[in-house]
Amino acid sequence: MPELLQAHLLGKPPRPVRTRSASSHTQERGLRSQAAEPCRSAPSAGFRHAELDYDEKLRRHQASLSLAQRMGLVAEPAQPLTSVQWEHVKHASDSRQDSEVPCSICLEDFRTRPQVILSCSHVFHGECLRSFERFAGKRHCPLCRCPYFDATIHHSGLMVWRKKCxxxxxxxxxxxxxxxxxxxxxxxxxxxxxxxxxxxxxxxxxxxxxxxxxxxxCEDHEDALERFLQELDGSVAQSSALIREGLCGFEQLHSGMVAPLPAASSNQEAMSKDCPKWSWSTARKAARSRGEEVDCPICFQPCHLADRQSDRVELLSCSHVFHRCCIMSFESFHVFEVHLCPVCRQTYDRRPWNYEAQAKPPRPVVDKDLPHRLRSVPKPGPRAPRLNYRALH
Ligand SMILES: [Zn+2]
Ligand SMILES: [Zn+2]
Ligand SMILES: [Zn+2]
Ligand SMILES: [Zn+2]
Structure with a gap:
């Protein structure tokens, strides 16, 4: 093994290679100065340096020499390692199986990430070494504290990973x-x-x-059943529409009677057919069973069923209650479709919560003792003001 390489592997500062004709005193002083500041004089240390080829490294090395170093007055920093020398360094690292253990900085396997070997034969991730240099502000080997002056790319970690895989x-x-x-x-x-x-x-x-x-x-196709049911619903609705159209045509042909289609204009009438009369009392009972004060599912404001404000409440045939303005606003969004209850998604008919009270006004109390001419029916009071839907909330 060359003397220079041996010095690197042992972690010693490199000795000057050239022999010069100057006095021995000057030579010793040059050696001492290099030993004191080996890293500063190393021109091409650093992680990026590892990616350069030998000729480029040598050119940069020559360009970085000072005049004193060129004249041989001061010891010249060590030259970049040749490919033969690198073979020895890599062999020393591989013989210790350095690439089979994790990177000493991040403690992770090398795998396919770029790996760098230093002239002291220690190996690291390229990114880890770069981060270490930035953090420490020095160009020392993180393991042996030896100032490294040369580095190159190493692929041993990648080969180990390939073997493992x-x-x-x-x-x-x-x-x-x-x-x-x-x-x-x-x-x-x-x-x-x-x-x-x-x-x-x-x-x-x-x-x-x-x-x-x-x-x-089953886990992968969890929503498959739901999608299937949705498709089924869609095809059933399509089929029923087709059958209804066909029946209309048939009746027109034979008797001239046309079955009413559930269009938007006749929505309320069609719904009232589906909702028999007795269902209103059931719906009212069901709505009352939820309490006298429930929230409107649209605006989340309370619907007062017991007091005077119940004039503003609408009862749906599915027993859900809403503010009148809320349900009317909701219906205005679905002008050309069949209205569905926003809560239970059923078709509905609606009427005011106080529908029965409004439909049957209380009969005026007539005193039988009064003479017939004085039994006048009391005049109705002033008309109730129209509901201002905008001012309801
Ligand atoms: Zn690392
Ligand atoms: Zn080292
Ligand atoms: Zn509301
Ligand atoms: Zn409902």
């Missing part, structure tokens, strides 16, 4: 083939008799694997 794939494949062979052997009836316990165990495992696959498939 290959062995893992091989192991998995061998396991798969051996299990398959065993399974095929166990299907033989002779072996089934010879080793019933093994056969049972094998069948159990196969069933377990199938169950796992089925479970995974």
């Amino acid at each position: 290959a062995s893992r794939i091989q192991r998995a494949w061998r396991g798969y083939t051996s299990r398959k062979e065993l399974f095929n052997e166990l299907r033989d009836p002779n072996i089934r008799k010879e080793a019933p316990a093994l056969h049972r165990r094998c069948c159990g495992k196969a069933l377990q694997a199938l169950g796992g696959k089925l479970e995974k498939a």
Whole structure:
């Protein structure tokens, strides 16, 4: 091994290579100065330097020499390592299996990330070394504290990772083939008799694997049933519309009677057919069972069912109650469609909460003792002001 390389591997500062004709006193002083500040005089240290080729490194090295160094008055910094010298450095690192253990800075395997080897034969991730240099502000090896003057790319970590991956794939494949062979052997009836316990165990495992696959498939297609039902609903609605159209045509042809279509204009009438009269009392009871004060599901403001403000409340045939202005606003968004209750998604008919009270005004109390001419019906009071829907909230 060359003397220079040996010095690097031992972590010693490099000795000057050139011999000069100056006095020995000057030479010693030059050596001392280099030993004191080896890193500053190293022109091409650093992580980016690792990516350069030898000629470029040498050119930069020559360009960085001071006049005193060129004249041989001061010791010249060590030259970049040649490819042969790098082979020795890499061999020393590989013989210690440095690339098989994690990077000393981040404690992670090298894998496929770029790896750098220093002239002291220690290896690191390129990014980790760059971060270390930025953090420490020095160009020292993080492990041996030796000022490194040369670095290059190393691929040993990548090769180790490839070997690991290959062995893992091989192991998995061998396991798969051996299990398959065993399974095929166990299907033989002779072996089934010879080793019933093994056969049972094998069948159990196969069933377990199938169950796992089925479970995974169900999880993957969890929303498939919902989508299927939605498609089914859509096709049923389409079919019913087609049948209704067909029936209309048939009745027109034979009797001239046209069945009313559930268009937007006749929505209320169509709905009132679907909602029989008795359902209003049921709906009212159901609405009352939820309490006297429930929130309007649209605006989340309270609907007062008991007091004077109940004039503003509408009861739906599905027993849900809303503010009148809210449900009217909601309907105005669906002018050309069948209205569905925003809560339960059913078609509905609606009427005011106080519909019965408004429909049957209380009869005026007539005093029978009064003479007939004085039994005048009291005049109705001033008309109730029209509801201002905008001012309701
Ligand atoms: Zn690292
Ligand atoms: Zn080192
Ligand atoms: Zn409301
Ligand atoms: Zn409803």
